[in-house]
Amino acid sequence: MEQGAEGIRLQKVLANAGVASRRVSEQLIVEGRVRVNGTVVTELGSRIxxxxxxxxxxxxxxQLDTTKRYVMLNKPTGVVSSMKDDRGRPDLRRYTQDWPERLYNVGRLDADTSGLLVLTNDGExxxxxxxxxFGVTKVYIAKVDGRVTAQTIATLTRGIELEDGPIQADKARLLDxxxxxxxxxxxxxxGRxxxxxxxxxxxxxxxxxxVRRQFxxxxxxTLPVGKVRELTKVERGALLTLSRQGSDQTDTGADPSGEDRENS
Known part of the structure; x- marks a missing residue:
């Protein structure tokens, strides 16, 4: 972080990012509520x-980088999680045409699964x-054959054995x-x-x-199937916070191999 003549005053950066007015941003800094690169900064003259x-x-x-775009899609069934499908199936390109940036999907949903998919140009x-x-939590609603019992719900959270190893739900509940x-x-x-x-x-x-309801x-x-919208400032902040925590985790030795092939 730069404290000298170079850079931009921290309170101005916060105001430009829509955090608060310049005056309120100064108050946030003085109160020790602002960190730069993980370090609390309380000096109003600080530049970054x-x-x-x-x-x-x-x-x-x-979010300080205004070139980054974050979009939520309620993916319909029948659409593959790809920007270009080699087999000619419906893909995600139709949902990114309103943005000049080249967006791509975070993880995947199977073609026969609908729900929340994030599109972004933020590669990190x-x-x-x-x-x-990293194991980001996802919440799904599944319609299944048969009458599920309380014992079955308990089995899902206790854990079951699959061909590629044991698995258990973090939470499970019967809705109907x-x-x-x-x-x-x-x-x-x-991410299996x-x-x-x-x-x-x-x-x-x-x-x-x-359908995936949460990511x-x-x-x-209430986002309708087949519709997209930009994330709100609060949503972007929450997502970036999660991303930075994950980045710190991978920096400290988490296995960087593998890919979320999607868990539906």
Whole structure:
């Protein structure tokens, strides 16, 4: 961090980023609520380089690089998680046409799975959040065949054995069971391929429909299927905070190999 004549005053950087007014930003700095590159800064004369330095307020990352774009898509079924599909299937290009930046997807959802997918041009964030060693939490709603019992829910959280090793849901709950089907909510941090479908099949309840409702701090909310929107300032901050934590984790020895092939 630069304290000399070079760089931009920290309170001006915060104001330009939309954190608060210049006056309120000065108050945040004096109160010790602002960190630059992990170090608390309380001097109002402090200057930083917005292109290099990382800033957070109350532990939440602040986006300083305005060239980075963060978009949420409610992916429909039948669309593959690729910017160009070699087999000519519907891909993600149609959902990125409104932005001049070249966006790409963070992780993947199977073609027959719908729900929350993040599109961005922030390569570092995409790498960290899709990284299996980081284990970002995802929440799915699965419609399955048969009437799921409380015992089955307990089995999912206790853990089951699959062909590629044991797996357990972080959380599982039964939302509805009527007729010949049930709705189950599963929370997982695994990045293993088609894991929700394989788990439910293993307990005797094959998935007929699957949607991802949450990805880390992001919630799908009321975004209609097939629609996109930019993340809010609060959502961007939460996502960048998660990304920076993950980046620190990989820097301190987490296995950088592998890829989130998607857990649906």
């Amino acid at each position: 380089d917005p292109e290099k330095d990382l800033v957070d307020v109350d532990g939440t990352a602040v 964030l995409a790498h960290v959040l899709a990284h299996p060693s 069971s009527s007729g010949g089907s049930s709705l189950v909510e599963l929370t997982l941090h695994s 391929n088609r894991i929700v479908r394989r788990m439910m099949a293993a307990v005797g309840h094959p998935v007929t429909e699957l 880390g701090p992001l919630h799908l909310g």
